[in-house]
Amino acid sequence: MGTSFGRGGATSFQQDLQNADCILIQGSNLAEAHPVGFRWVMRAKERGAKVIHVDPRFGRTGASATQHVPIRAGTDIAFLGGIIRHVLETESYFKEYVLHYTNASTIINERFADTEDLGGVFSGFDPETGTYDRSSWMYEGGEVCASDGVREHATQAFDEHTGAGMLTGAVPRDETLQHPRCVLQLLRRHYARYTPEMVSRICGIPEEQFHDVARTLIENSGRERTTALCYAVGWTQQSIGVQIIRTGAILQLLLGNIGRPGGGIMAMRGHATIQGSSDIPTLYDLLPGYLHMPRAREEELTLADYIGSLAADRGWWSNFDKYIVSLLKAWFGDAATEDNDYGFGHLPKITGNHAHFPTMMRAVDGGLDGLFAMGQNPAIGSQNGGLMRRALRNMKWLVVRDLAEIETATFWRDAPEVQAGEVRPEDIETEVFLMPAAAHVEKEGSFTQTQRMVQWRDKALAPPGDARSELWFMHHLTKRVMAHYAGSEEPRDWPIVNLHWPYEEHGPEREPHAEDVLREINGYDVATGAPVPGFAQLHADGSTACGCWIYSGVMADGVNQARRRDPGPIEDPEGGWVSPEWGWAWPANRRMLYNRASADPQGRPWSERKKYVWWDAEAGRWTGYDVPDFPVDKPPDYRAPDDARGMDAISGDEPFIMMGDGRAWLFSPSGLLDGPMPTHYEPIESPVTNLLYPEIGANPVAIRWERPDNPVNATADPRWPCVLTTFRLTEHHTVGGMSRTLPWLNELQPQMFAEIDPVLAASRGIEDGGWMVIATERGEIEARAKVTERMRPLRIGDGPGQIVHQVAVPYHWGYSGASTGDSINDLLHLSGDPNVSIETTKALTCDVRAGRRPTPATSAITNVPHGHSAPDREHPAEQPKLRSSHQA
Ligand SMILES: Nc1nc2c(c(=O)[nH]1)N[C@H]1C(S)=C(S)[C@@H](COP(=O)(O)OP(=O)(O)OC[C@H]3O[C@@H](n4cnc5c(=O)[nH]c(N)nc54)[C@H](O)[C@@H]3O)O[C@H]1N2
Ligand SMILES: Nc1nc2c(c(=O)[nH]1)N[C@H]1C(S)=C(S)[C@@H](COP(=O)(O)OP(=O)(O)OC[C@H]3O[C@@H](n4cnc5c(=O)[nH]c(N)nc54)[C@H](O)[C@@H]3O)O[C@H]1N2
């Protein structure tokens, strides 16, 4: 679907999963990592829905599904690509939906060449720089702007958010879908080799099982039925992560499942407000509301050029100027005027990839003085832990704000290299400031959760001792910085001197009101200070200020909408499940994105059973159970004239209003850096060659940081014959700051372990409950072995008898806290998906062997690890017994 909201969020909401006739969970351990939301999957199953879990491991999610499909980690595109092929070849796609709502009929220009023609790369690939010039992927006659393809490898990650969907010029289409260069035919050609047999050889999924899944998805899609898709970091954290998600989106679009009840794509997100921290980003290349960070290049030095660089003259993004000007007004207040471009010139401009890894490597190389680690534990949470800790050792200062004394604060004393005597604490010059942070119940504020819903929290109790909220800390730090620069005439100090910082303080701690921040985020009329009702009321003339346009409306009428707790008539089949008065979802309290697609081109529900939003001809407006995701009075028969601009360029039957052509993109002319269609690449580390593109192997434009302290097995080295993947347990949270510090959680999951299959265990002499060593190109760690049939050897490759074994390791452990153990991240390498620089944690190579115990100091708790409590065929009685004693 292109990248209309960049790293935005789910298209739907969890309660709506109950309406699905089938739920495909792939790249997500929903039952364990989102156990509360999982009830809606169970509700659907009670109502007869099929639940399919595609995962290298059989666990709690698989045990609750109607079908579990073991897959070789990192091969999801091959599997989904096979289903896409099957859907196209059997003409099982939802024809009316595909024809009207996607770009299937759009013709691509003749310079485009497919991977099938070029041995594994698309046209425009430059082997020198390892990047693509995307101009040959464009629509015929259409110019997709701001995708000039001029970029250096190091800077590529910031290009994604510009130009996606912004298209000018008339675009030819072939409504018969026969033209050899129309998108549907290009898809058909591209996936022609993804036969069931090829899927089985690449993924290790037998042909019958493949057909089973394909049949179930097709039977449960169309006018009367819908299938939902849930994914999480099993998909994202790969060198092809964004493309895996796109493969899922293409399949859901072909089956007509986007924007409809019981359909959609649920991105099951992470930390409590990780959605919020993408929306109001902690990312270096985005401004609030998915506005792209300006880049240091001639074309973006003035505000007008920056707005022009998006060239968004069609579709919703034509409002871009209103959002950036209102943001600058929120930040710089009265100092932001039309004459000074509202202070735009003072925003930093991106010069390269400044994501987390490059920043830490800069520290290793001696180019970073200090770091604030606030709610992050990079010493063990980030990959290549040894390199991360070397970065920490190379800084002058380090501020850690956390609930516990985490590994990032103790690396100088407790890290394995210090314990082993390789590094002496007295040689480390980093000055570490550990500051106690207030936890979520000890402060007020909002969380934006996985379905884009903002929910308010009150403060339940005062934080202990010196612990303070983030808001308190940032507020007082900013005030001190401002005091330091007060009166400065230096142009470079302008943004600090002129920062609009009006927050009042209260109580003995001088804590600001979180709601004042929310009011600014919502936006207000500059003259009166009155909150704006929504983003449609923002202006580009400096008369409004707004901290994040997509949140505009969260303080409509001056009322904190995120506080609302009215579930509504949940049992009401007429849409009560939408609960519009519970919290507030961006944008505009809309729970399901693109919901105009739940009606047919004429505006009627596709079926009575799947009714959601429809055109009320009498009233002359869109109506339904949710806030319509469409101009509310635009009739379905409105035809956009060729020369129309802005939202006028979107016809009444084009639901994907974030895209310049109003259509969902099966083929992405500009949105992505590694190809207009997803294609199967092996993970950067893989034990086998790429059966489709033996010459290319892994994603040719993935970001690789080739340096001696980051060695990678890029050659299927037989020393590393097994696939390594990592996962989560319900009982622990990420790398443990909030869970390995709690004795009762440690009792439930006492110890670092690894899951391996019985055949691999036997061949290595590893015993269930015994100790084993896991080794990769980066080093070795130790773990207790969980030998289990939940892990299965997979038959893959060319001949009979080629078997691959997978090793699955929870990533929760580290060297501090009440339960300590080796960190799997010490064995992972640094690499990045080209679009978003995300790390690889889900598909790597390793070997295992029996042996070595940790020192007594790291095994304070000696219970036998029992992994998770999915039914275990080998030890049927063991787990329920262990768990029941703790469950009361
Ligand atoms: N209890 C608990 N809940 C959590 C968290 C926690 O630590 N503990 N963490 C939170 C956070 S930060 C996040 S991001 C989410 C993450 O939520 P999830 O993504 O669900 O968590 P994971 O267990 O890391 O990975 C999901 C599944 O992907 C599978 N997998 C691995 N490789 C592949 C592959 O190549 N293909 C496919 N199809 N599957 C693969 C793994 O076996 C695993 O079952 O959970 C959140 N919720
Ligand atoms: N191998 C492997 N590595 C992974 C992953 C994987 O699946 N496999 N998953 C990745 C993912 S999805 C994630 S999200 C990361 C997580 O990795 P990190 O973010 O590095 O690790 P966390 O343990 O989540 O760190 C969050 C810290 O915030 C603290 N904290 C909680 N509340 C507050 C608060 O209100 N204020 C402050 N200041 N601190 C607070 C917690 O105590 C905790 O120590 O790990 C990534 N790394």
Ligand SMILES: [Mo]
């Ligand atoms: Mo996460």
